[in-house]
Amino acid sequence: MKNPRRFQLGVLALLCMPVLLAYESGGTAYTKKLETALLDEPKPLAHPAAKIGYAVELTVEQVNGSWLLVSAGANRGWVFAGNVAEKKPMANPKTDFLPSTASETTASVAARPLDEVAQNYGEQKGLGEAKADVEWVERQSGRVNGAAVTEFLQAKKLGEYQP
Amino acid sequence: MKWIRPLCLFLALTTAASVGLAQFSLNGFDPFKAAKDVGKVIKGTAGISLKEECSIGGSVAIEIVARFGGVWKDEAATRRVNLVGKSLARYCDRPELDFKFGILNSETINAFSAPGGYVFITKGLYELVGDSDYELAGVLGHEITHVTQRHALKIIERGELLSGISDLAAMKNEDFAKYSDAVNSITKTLFEKGFDPKTEYEADRGGRALAALTGYAPGGLRAALVALQHEAAINKNRAIFSTHPPLQKRIDRLPVE
Numbered sequence A: 001m002k003n004p005r006r007f008q009l010g011v012l013a014l015l016c017m018p019v020l021l022a023y024e025s026g027g028t029a030y031t032k033k034l035e036t037a038l039l040d041e042p043k044p045l046a047h048p049a050a051k052i053g054y055a056v057e058l059t060v061e062q063v064n065g066s067w068l069l070v071s072a073g074a075n076r077g078w079v080f081a082g083n084v085a086e087k088k089p090m091a092n093p094k095t096d097f098l099p100s101t102a103s104e105t106t107a108s109v110a111a112r113p114l115d116e117v118a119q120n121y122g123e124q125k126g127l128g129e130a131k132a133d134v135e136w137v138e139r140q141s142g143r144v145n146g147a148a149v150t151e152f153l154q155a156k157k158l159g160e161y162q163p
Numbered sequence B: 001m002k003w004i005r006p007l008c009l010f011l012a013l014t015t016a017a018s019v020g021l022a023q024f025s026l027n028g029f030d031p032f033k034a035a036k037d038v039g040k041v042i043k044g045t046a047g048i049s050l051k052e053e054c055s056i057g058g059s060v061a062i063e064i065v066a067r068f069g070g071v072w073k074d075e076a077a078t079r080r081v082n083l084v085g086k087s088l089a090r091y092c093d094r095p096e097l098d099f100k101f102g103i104l105n106s107e108t109i110n111a112f113s114a115p116g117g118y119v120f121i122t123k124g125l126y127e128l129v130g131d132s133d134y135e136l137a138g139v140l141g142h143e144i145t146h147v148t149q150r151h152a153l154k155i156i157e158r159g160e161l162l163s164g165i166s167d168l169a170a171m172k173n174e175d176f177a178k179y180s181d182a183v184n185s186i187t188k189t190l191f192e193k194g195f196d197p198k199t200e201y202e203a204d205r206g207g208r209a210l211a212a213l214t215g216y217a218p219g220g221l222r223a224a225l226v227a228l229q230h231e232a233a234i235n236k237n238r239a240i241f242s243t244h245p246p247l248q249k250r251i252d253r254l255p256v257e
Helices: A004-021 A116-124 A128-143 A146-156 B004-024 B034-044 B050-067 B075-090 B123-129 B133-148 B173-193 B197-214 B220-234 B247-253
Strands: A028-031 A036-039 A048-052 A057-064 A067-072 A075-080 B100-104 B111-114 B118-122
Touching: A048 A075, A057 A075, A116 A128, A116 B050, A116 B173, A128 B050, A128 B075, A128 B100, A146 B075, B050 B100, B050 B111, B050 B118, B050 B173, B075 B100, B075 B133, B075 B197, B100 B123, B111 B133, B118 B123, B118 B133, B123 B133, B123 B220, B133 B197, B133 B220, B197 B220, B197 B247, B220 B247
Parallel strands: B100 B118
Antiparallel strands: A028 A057, A036 A048, A036 A075, A057 A067, A067 A075, B111 B118
């Protein structure tokens, strides 16, 4: 090999290429939340041009870093890549999603606490102490609600708040 | 035979590109085996509702906590793990889940997840990653991927272990025994056998991709694994990811970043 460094860089570029090409113009993405806003600009606080429901197929028209310009029928706008999926999601939108306000406003309570069957399991197995510990984790976790996570993402410049 | 060398080079590069496509796509999507995997999901987990998944996951979570000395009740540390974990979970492929993150009161170095969104890391692992959010994100991303890909649920195909139980909430005694067997089959995998290496590597790829998508440096998981390898070399008696594939194999499969 006359120029091994060039060869290594070439292989590295090939390996990294799919990161950039995970979504590409003309490709497909799916909404994965009950409601996804398509924005006027690739910025988290931009005006929503349209709102799309769950598991809707989107056509990717343009990729700009972590932002995608997508369209679905007459609706068109920008969406952060983390808010869509490459595969069509399989949840039941009528039963599986929590009420949209719960994750934002509920404090000190898990949005979906340890369920009755699991509680009975803990009791019947003599694991009451461990059950109480899981409930402690759920209370702590419940305090980190949607608003706290958004504030964290903004402060740390993560997610759609990346520069 | 001058053409052999360029041909080999071409084949090597196209193979590398294919492997790269599987390893580095944004959420671990592997187009070459997608159709096969969809079939597996339908056969293995489509019959388990989210409510049932949360029931089973809650029971597994109780077993995890019981096995590892209870929960470390440090509110600040638990809040930090939840902030980093829920930031990742916001962009995962199953936003319908309510993820919960806790720290086990154990000096061993390990992490676990249970169906429905329960994620635990041990105090030993939490202290090892220290202040590095990007390493913590890599570790939590790995566990989140186990949940979103339903790896544990695939162990208990409804047709076998949960057959005959139509309503978990109204279980009779004999049904409870079946349910308990199903939970036990998951905990046996988590505590004794471990997932197969392919599943662990899939979680590594997915965790790395999720962390990168969220904005963390993608090398966090690899850095954490390297730190664990150093710890293992210094302290040979310490239990480190005892049910996972060898650390070096996992490190070798993640790119240097």
